[in-house]
Amino acid sequence: MEFVARRANRWQRTLDRIPVLGQVLEQPLGALGFVIVLAFFLLVLFGPLLAPYDYAKQDLSRLLEGPSKDHLLGTDHLGRDLLSRIMYGARIALITAVPAVMISVIGGVILGLLSGYLGGRVDDAVVVFLDSIQAFPGVILALAILALLGPSLVNEILVIGIAWIPAYARITRAQAMSAKNQMYVEAERSLGATNGRILTSHVLPNILAPLLILAAMDLPVVITFEAGLSFLGLGVRPPTPSWGVILSDGFKFVRNSPWPILWAGLALAITTLGFTVFAEALRDVLDPKLSGTRKA
Amino acid sequence: MLAYLFKRLLMTLLVLLLVMIFLGLLVNIVPGDPAKTLLGNRATPALIAKIRSDMDLDKPVLVQVGLFVWKMLHGSFGTDVFSGQPISRYIGAALPHTLILAWVALGLAVFVGIPLGVFSATHPNSWIDRFTAIFSISVITLPSYVVGLFLLLVFAVQLRIMPAMGLGKTGDVGDYVRHLALPAIALAVGWVGYLARLVRASVLETLNETYIRAAMASGIRKNLVQYKYALKGALIPTVAVLGVGLGSLMGGAVFVEIIFNRPGMGSLIYNAISTRNYPIVRAGVLIVAVMFVAANFLADIAYTFLDPRIQLKKTRG
Numbered sequence: 001m002e003f004v005a006r007r008a009n010r011w012q013r014t015l016d017r018i019p020v021l022g023q024v025l026e027q028p029l030g031a032l033g034f035v036i037v038l039a040f041f042l043l044v045l046f047g048p049l050l051a052p053y054d055y056a057k058q059d060l061s062r063l064l065e066g067p068s069k070d071h072l073l074g075t076d077h078l079g080r081d082l083l084s085r086i087m088y089g090a091r092i093a094l095i096t097a098v099p100a101v102m103i104s105v106i107g108g109v110i111l112g113l114l115s116g117y118l119g120g121r122v123d124d125a126v127v128v129f130l131d132s133i134q135a136f137p138g139v140i141l142a143l144a145i146l147a148l149l150g151p152s153l154v155n156e157i158l159v160i161g162i163a164w165i166p167a168y169a170r171i172t173r174a175q176a177m178s179a180k181n182q183m184y185v186e187a188e189r190s191l192g193a194t195n196g197r198i199l200t201s202h203v204l205p206n207i208l209a210p211l212l213i214l215a216a217m218d219l220p221v222v223i224t225f226e227a228g229l230s231f232l233g234l235g236v237r238p239p240t241p242s243w244g245v246i247l248s249d250g251f252k253f254v255r256n257s258p259w260p261i262l263w264a265g266l267a268l269a270i271t272t273l274g275f276t277v278f279a280e281a282l283r284d285v286l287d288p289k290l291s292g293t294r295k296a
Numbered sequence: 297m298l299a300y301l302f303k304r305l306l307m308t309l310l311v312l313l314l315v316m317i318f319l320g321l322l323v324n325i326v327p328g329d330p331a332k333t334l335l336g337n338r339a340t341p342a343l344i345a346k347i348r349s350d351m352d353l354d355k356p357v358l359v360q361v362g363l364f365v366w367k368m369l370h371g372s373f374g375t376d377v378f379s380g381q382p383i384s385r386y387i388g389a390a391l392p393h394t395l396i397l398a399w400v401a402l403g404l405a406v407f408v409g410i411p412l413g414v415f416s417a418t419h420p421n422s423w424i425d426r427f428t429a430i431f432s433i434s435v436i437t438l439p440s441y442v443v444g445l446f447l448l449l450v451f452a453v454q455l456r457i458m459p460a461m462g463l464g465k466t467g468d469v470g471d472y473v474r475h476l477a478l479p480a481i482a483l484a485v486g487w488v489g490y491l492a493r494l495v496r497a498s499v500l501e502t503l504n505e506t507y508i509r510a511a512m513a514s515g516i517r518k519n520l521v522q523y524k525y526a527l528k529g530a531l532i533p534t535v536a537v538l539g540v541g542l543g544s545l546m547g548g549a550v551f552v553e554i555i556f557n558r559p560g561m562g563s564l565i566y567n568a569i570s571t572r573n574y575p576i577v578r579a580g581v582l583i584v585a586v587m588f589v590a591a592n593f594l595a596d597i598a599y600t601f602l603d604p605r606i607q608l609k610k611t612r613g
Contacts, residue, residue: 029433128307132314136587137547140565144581146324171297181514225441228551231441233565246446251555258449265442272437 023285032283036040036274041076043090051084051266064257074259076249082260083089085241086267093271096157096235097222101215103161108168114198115169116176126173130166139228146234156235160222171214209286214278220272227268228229244267308593309414311515313365313432315585317579320364320507324357326574327351334377334572343377350374351575357461363577373579379572383568386564391583394464395562397552398545400480402538405487410534412488417530418522419502428492441551444482451478479552483545494537498530505529532602538594 024030043050053074059079066074073082074190087191113124133141142159149155179185229235230244231251238245243264250260325329331347334338347353351374352360367421416425424553434444452460458478464471502508503526511521550562556562561584568576 041544076453128310128314131307131311133319135311135315135589136581137548137584137588139547140581142491143550143565143569144322144577145325147572147577148574150327220437224437224442227443228439231551232554234569251445254445254449254453258454261445261449265446268442269438270433273434273438276437277433294417 005007010032020282020285024278024281027281027284029277030285033274033278033281036270037278040090040271040274043087044094046089046202047090049109051081053081053084055080055088055241056082064253064258064259067216067258073263074257076246076254076260077253080239082246082263085246086263087242087244089241089246089264089267091237092240093223093226096153096160096226096242099169100160100171100222100226101164103158104164104218105168105211105215107161107165108170108202109172112164112169112172113176113203116173116200117195117203119180120175123173124292126169130169133163134166136179137223139179142225142229143232143234146229151229151237153232153236155224156229160225160229164218164222167218168211171210172207176203177209179203179206213279213283213286216282217276219279220275223242223274223275224268255279301599304593304596308589312586312589314369314580316365317361319582320361321357323351323353323574324360324577330574334574336572342536346520347377350377362538362540368582370581374575376573376576378573383576386576387561387579387583390524390561390564390580393558394546394549394553394562397476397479397483397549397560398474398542399556401483401487401545402541403486404480405491405541406538408484408493409488410495410531411537412492414499414523414527414530416492416496417499420500425496428496432489432493435485436493437550438486440483440548441555442477443485444552444555447478453490463558465508475556475558478554479558482555485550487541487545491534491537495530495534498533499526502526502530532599535602536595539592539598544592546584546588 010231018202019036025034037167057080059075062075062079063069064077068074071081071083073086076082076085111126111130114125119253136144141163142156145159146155149159185198185202188202193279195228226235226246227242230242230246232244232250236242236245238249246260246264247268250264254261307582326333330351331344331353332438334347335343335596353365355363364582371384372389375382376386381438385462399595412424416422416428419425446471447458448460451458455488459471464475503522508521508526508529511525549560550559553560553562565577565580565584568574568580
């Protein structure tokens with residue numbers, strides 16, 4: 001008995017050590033989101049191993065079939081296995097979304113810190129720059145730049161990263177501005193700390209939590225954005241199976257088979273739903289002040 | 297107040313100028329010669345020379361950008377090299393359809409989303425409240441192209457009860473509306489969910505404010521307080537969101553116009569991109585950006601007028 005109790009105790013202690021996750025899992029939506037996010041990451045890691053076929057293997061005798069024993073989700077217009085393509089697509093979604101969000105976070109933090117902390121002319125210049133990026137609807141900006149640079153995965157990541165900079169710059173700027181006037185920063189400065197030290201060791205740590213939550217909430221938005229650009233033929237090139245590419249192929253044959261659109265659409269819908277509810281639960285636990293909804 | 301308006305206007309104009317400079321510079325990032333890329337296999341020395349002079353590619357970059365801004369300010373978008381038609385004619389033909397699409401979608405979102413949100417807030421835990429919560433969370437991140445493709449699949453391809461493409465017969469209003477329905481719903485769905493959620497949270501918050509409780513305590517009818525006083529306070533944040541909304545709807549319109557093969561700014565820009573018709577791309581993107589910036593500006597102004605609590609002098613230097 002004592003053993004069991006001690007065992008339970010230890011389990012409890014482990015949970016206490018990662019209290020955030022525990023609290024997220026207590027909420028039904030948080031738990032749902034966690035399961036979906038976990039499944040997504042498992043697919044990213046092991047998808048190519050689990051996939052029944054090579055995503056590019058064509059079988060021209062079995063085009064646009066519905067679900068069957070051989071092809072659980074059916075086949076596309078080149079007889080490629082849809083299940084394998086969808087599974088591999090998770091990897092493409094993450095490979096674009098994570099670097100893109102990282103570019104936005106890093107770029108946004110640098111611009112935000114500079115403009116919020118230095119103020120004056122620098123601040124005005126940065127704000128006008130951010131306003132100009134946001135003067136375009138994201139899709140239109142990305143379309144215009146990708147059309148000129150030519151479609152490729154790297155260009156797509158760059159463009160998405162730049163388009164998302166303003167959101168992070170603004171939140172960082174606001175925090176830097178309020179930190180600037182705090183007593184402890186003044187004290188630090190009177191002790192002779194440089195601007196660089198104040199920014200990196202005092203201002204930055206304070207804004208990490210909201211930034212990470214924002215990044216987690218942006219991940220699904222960026223995934224759908226990437227798929228949208230690929231749908232328009234401006235992102236990942238076929239035959240690489242981005243969910244957007246599968247949708248685009250399916251759209252061409254919409255009158256022949258509903259399956260490619262159905263599965264790729266569902267994959268996108270479930271993934272974004274999972275990430276969103278997980279990130280929202282995370283936000284409610286980490287930073288209740290931030291609750292209230294937003295849309296990119 | 298006037299000083300703030302003036303500063304805001306000045307910033308807006310500055311942003312528009314930067315946008316034009318950016319678009320003027322953009323052609324220079326094309327790998328290779330834009331004129332040759334544009335013409336493809338139709339390139340002849342005469343045509344290349346014409347495009348180079350039309351787009352001022354033969355001049356230094358700074359002059360190029362200056363001339364581009366100058367021309368755009370005068371509304372002279374030039375002529376299309378392939379058809380010889382003025383580019384403004386293409387824009388004039390496309391713009392109204394996109395505006396109608398975006399406004400109808402916004403209207404749908406407002407007239408469905410806001411009542412849903414208010415009802416959910418005033419009847420917590422009713423079945424409508426629960427339905428709204430589940431509906432909102434599932435559609436908020438759903439991209440308009442997935443909704444559009446699903447609607448196309450179900451109503452136009454499988455059930456065949458709605459038209460799949462185009463604008464309908466010219467002059468037939470009923471047919472136009474029928475062709476507008478699916479694209480507008482595809483654009484609006486995400487916003488219905490988003491607005492319902494936003495308004496619900498905002499009304500709940502307002503109902504806790506002291507002025508509402510004071511009104512309740514003084515015996516004014518509950519319905520009056522809820523639907524008149526609280527709603528008024530709660531809708532102010534929504535106005536700011538709608539300005540942004542119009543812009544993101546115009547972005548979403550690109551997908552919807554392509555999926556439903558509908559003429560408009562989105563499909564104009566997209567088709568121009570596929571044919572590498574840079575002058576049309578630049579003009580189209582500029583028009584969209586101008587409208588987006590204007591919508592944000594107006595929403596911002598409306599916001600400051602609506603909310604007496606915003607005191608500009610204190611919050612903005």
